[in-house]
Amino acid sequence: MMASDRNGTLYIGVTSNLIGRAFEHKNGAYGGFTAKYKVDKLVYFEETTSIEEAITKEKQLKKWNRQWKMRLIEDFNPKWEDLSYNIA
Numbered sequence: 001m002m003a004s005d006r007n008g009t010l011y012i013g014v015t016s017n018l019i020g021r022a023f024e025h026k027n028g029a030y031g032g033f034t035a036k037y038k039v040d041k042l043v044y045f046e047e048t049t050s051i052e053e054a055i056t057k058e059k060q061l062k063k064w065n066r067q068w069k070m071r072l073i074e075d076f077n078p079k080w081e082d083l084s085y086n087i088a
Contacts, residue, residue, distance in 0.1 A: 001044040022084035042084040
């Protein structure tokens with residue numbers, strides 16, 4: 001899950017290359033929603049054993065209301081640090 005800032009705009013996606021994808025968000029590689037709202041901080045992630053499991057989780061999280069997503073981030077990353085610097 002990427003965020004623009006603490007309590008900011010959120011983006012949920014799936015990737016097989018988290019480090020590379022975070023880099024692309026930071027550099028606005030694809031434009032669009034994430035570039036427009038400067039959604040470039042990795043604040044939450046989960047590892048899965050299969051792409052099918054990842055897609056299922058992504059769809060589940062996208063259905064959650066904002067408050068549940070915020071609580072998930074707060075429990076995992078209370079300071080809303082950009083985790084992309086720590087996963088390399």
